Structure formats: C-alpha cells, structure tokens
Amino acid sequence: xxxxxxxxxxxxxxxxxxxxxxxxxxxxxxxxxxxxxxxxxxxxxxxxxxxxxxxxxxxxxxxxxxxxxxxxxxxxxxxxxxxxxxxxxxxxxxxxxxxxxxxxxxxxxxxxxxxx
Amino acid sequence: xxxxxxxxxxxxxxxxxxxxxxxxxxxxxxxxxxxxxxxxxxxxxxxxxxxxxxxxxxxxxxxxxxxxxxxxxxxxxxxxxxxxxxxxxxxxxxxxxxxxxxxxxxxxxxxxxxxx
Numbered sequence: 482x483x484x485x486x487x488x489x490x491x492x493x494x495x496x497x498x499x500x501x502x503x504x505x506x507x508x509x510x511x512x513x514x515x516x517x518x519x520x521x522x523x524x525x526x527x528x529x530x531x532x533x534x535x536x537x538x539x540x541x542x543x544x545x546x547x548x549x550x551x552x553x554x555x556x557x558x559x560x561x562x563x564x565x566x567x568x569x570x571x572x573x574x575x576x577x578x579x580x581x582x583x584x585x586x587x588x589x590x591x592x593x594x595x596x597x
Numbered sequence: 598x599x600x601x602x603x604x605x606x607x608x609x610x611x612x613x614x615x616x617x618x619x620x621x622x623x624x625x626x627x628x629x630x631x632x633x634x635x636x637x638x639x640x641x642x643x644x645x646x647x648x649x650x651x652x653x654x655x656x657x658x659x660x661x662x663x664x665x666x667x668x669x670x671x672x673x674x675x676x677x678x679x680x681x682x683x684x685x686x687x688x689x690x691x692x693x694x695x696x697x698x699x700x701x702x703x704x705x706x707x708x709x710x711x712x713x
Binding site: 485487514516523524526529537539571573585586587588589590591593 | 631633638639640641642643646687689700701702703704705706
C-alpha cells in the first residue's frame with residue numbers, strides 16, 4: 482500500500498497570506514489527523530477528521546481549519562499567517578474500528594511551511 | 598490530562614553500544630504507548646507500540662521497549678547501535694490505540710547521536 486502523501490513538501494509565504502496544505506491518507510483509512518511540529522512547542526495535535534466531519538480539535542486558534550472530502554483526502558488551511566506559524570505540518574491517517582476506536586496513526590512526510 | 602517526559606534531549610552512544618532512550622508518562626487511564634522515529638526532513642515512522650498484553654514489545658530495526666506500570670515508564674532499547682539509527686525519537690501516549698480526543702500526546706523528543 483502507498484503511504485500517506487502530503488503536498489506540497491515545502492512552502493514559503495509572507496505574513497497575512499493564507500495557505501492550504503493537502504493530505505492523502507493510506508488507502509482504506511478514513512481518519513486523518515493533523516499535527517504541528519516546531520522546535521519550541523514540539524508536536525501538537527491540531528484536529529482530526531473522520532467521515533468528512535471534524536471529530537476532535539486541539540488548542541489552536543480559529544485561523545487553523547480543515548476539511549475532509551468523500552475520498553478521505555484532507556486539506557488544512559491557515560489564514561492570516563503569522564511568523565509563528567512556521568513549522569512542519571504532519572498528517573497522519575488511521576483506520577477506525579466499527580466501535581469508533583481509532584487504530585494506529587501512520588504519518589506522512591510533512592509540509593514545511595516558512596512564513597516570512 | 599496525559600503527558601510524556603523524555604529524559605535527555607540528546608543521547609550519544611558509540612556504534613555497537615547499547616541504546617537506551619527513557620520515557621515516562623502520566624495518564625489517568627490505562628495508556629497506549631508508542632515510539633516513533635523521525636529522520637531528517639521526513640515524517641514520523643512507527644517503531645513499536647504497546648496497547649495491551651505482553652509488556653515487552655518488539656519493534657522494527659531491532660528496537661524494543663518494556664511497559665512498566667509501577668514506574669510509569671516505557672523505555673526504548675536496542676542492544677547494538679548502528680550509524681543508521683541516528684535520528685530523533687519520540688515517545689507518545691494516548692488513551693486509545695490510535696489516539697484519543699486530543700490525538701497523540703508526544704514527548705519533546707530525544708536526538709540519538711551515534712559516534713563511530
């Protein structure tokens with residue numbers, strides 16, 4: 482099976498702009514989670530989407546949003562970029578069992594965003 | 598709330614020596630525990646996980662970890678270090694096998710350096 486893919490791999494934006502990142506999960510996985518990785522804060526959970534619905538959300542401002550499509554692909558959007566949004570954004574996909582329990586998360590290579 | 602503490606942001610060992618990366622967790626419910634590895638400019642790769650059952654867990658690339666409830670620890674070991682093991686290692690905890698409402702909670706990471 483192909484792994485989790487993320488596009489683009491690198492992005493440079495300026496303050497105030499917005500950006501959209503894309504994630505394609507492993508085939509058959511319907512849960513997609515997003516994480517932000519920075520040197521100072523480490524890895525932090527942004528949100529999770531399952532069946533086109535946001536299921537869980539971390540402690541991030543409303544500038545960070547996402548969506549999921551019927552084919553389970555997910556996009557993450559950050560509006561009004563700030564310098565502090567420079568980070569590696571990781572997407573992880575997992576299966577969900579019939580009872581709703583999420584299986585192990587498998588990560589993509591990430592999108593490195595630099596905000597100038 | 599869950600938390601993870603990884604002792605030592607950098608650990609240096611000689612090639613062929615024992616690798617020991619320490620992880621202690623805090624969880625109000627029986628935890629699920631994970632070790633991920635991150636190579637430069639890449640995403641996270643799952644090394645091993647503990648969910649239930651046997652407390653000694655074997656993973657990929659010769660790594661293993663032991664869940665010790667009384668010590669709230671999940672230390673990662675490898676008998677003989679190889680140059681290719683040089684990477685960043687993350688310990689993570691959740692209340693579900695794939696991450697609970699807050700996703701996976703990660704430690705700050707330990708950079709493993711292998712001396713020739």
